[in-house]
Amino acid sequence: MNLHEFQAKELLAGYGLPSPGGRVAITPQQAEAIAVDLGPSAIVVKAQVHAGGRARAGGIHIVNSPVEAKAAAAKLLGKKLVTAQTGPEGRIVKRIYVEVGVQSVHELHLALLVDGKSGQVMLIGSARGGDDIEERAARGELRLEKLGLGDGKTRQADAVAAFAHNIRIDNRLIPAFETIVDGLRRAFVELDASLIEINPLAITRDGFQALDVKMALDDNALFRHPELAALRDEGEIDRREHEAQNHQLNYVSMDGDIGLVANGAGLGLATVDMVCQAKGRPANFMDIRTTATTRDVAYGFGLLLDNPATRAILVNVHGGGMQPCDTIAEGLGIAMRRTGRSLPVIARLAGNNAEFARSRFVNFGCPIIECPDMWTAATRAVEIARKGA
Known part of the structure; x- marks a missing residue:
């Protein structure tokens, strides 16, 4: 859940973050x-x-x-x-x-996030902040320093001091910088954040000032923070993504032409990556949760069919104990009957009830192009989407 700048600053003020x-x-x-x-x-x-x-x-x-x-x-x-x-x-x-x-003498970049490889809280910083930091980092024009903080529950003053030296903070300001980082560390853990980014963190004649703050909270942990859940700005959320959450779907809109369906976040991300590697353009990310019913799955397929940009649908599912393949097949059949729109469906089916799912596709009148593996399915979906352009 993303927060507005003013919300993040109000929250982090309680952890000692100075702002104007x-x-x-x-x-x-x-x-x-x-x-x-x-x-x-x-x-x-x-x-x-x-x-x-x-x-x-x-x-x-x-x-x-x-x-x-x-x-x-x-x-x-x-x-x-x-x-x-x-x-x-x-x-x-x-x-x-x-x-x-605020009149800045110098501007830094500072962020805390969860490192995808190690799973630990990572402190990232640069001696140069600013609005175009992503582009400058991509061009190799600035150096990003990194410091692993483990689970984030323990203060690491010496390591943070060395980090401060690496981003060229003056010795007299290091104690204040350590205090800021320690407050952000505590906030990150206690508020179940997934990102806290301060860009820029200004150095003024009087110390530090956070000029802009970007903060995101882990949606899956909001049950522990009802007071934070109330900060959600419904107007800033994609209506389709919000409704998908209510239908046990993790859905993110994208700007491509291949609708994607997978059961499992990791499988869904891998599907997005493979389509991109095959030079295709995903229209969405969709992870069907294990708690989704046939009607929930039908709602998800309806999102893809209602999108006029979608030219093909790639179904990449591995049936498990709580989400068999036939549930996905039935959901697609229902969605096609509801919307009246039919698109080429490329499917890779494996696991629980995969064979039964094939018969359900036939019963619903949904012809599929079945592929033996993920890469074959991805490349075929890209090929078909291009032909339909």
């Missing part, structure tokens, strides 16, 4: 009043959307008076903000964050 200070507004008049309260200084007016790259997209304005803050808010509120991370559909700005402007 500001409040949220939903009208230009509120923005003006907040700017008056913040006092005679530069003011930053920021669109609050779940996407990075706001500055380059015109979503952040630096102003010098409450009147200018009101005008900047009027330009943003109710407007569509399109960034590199929103895609062409963009996000409607429904609230803004009005914050004290």
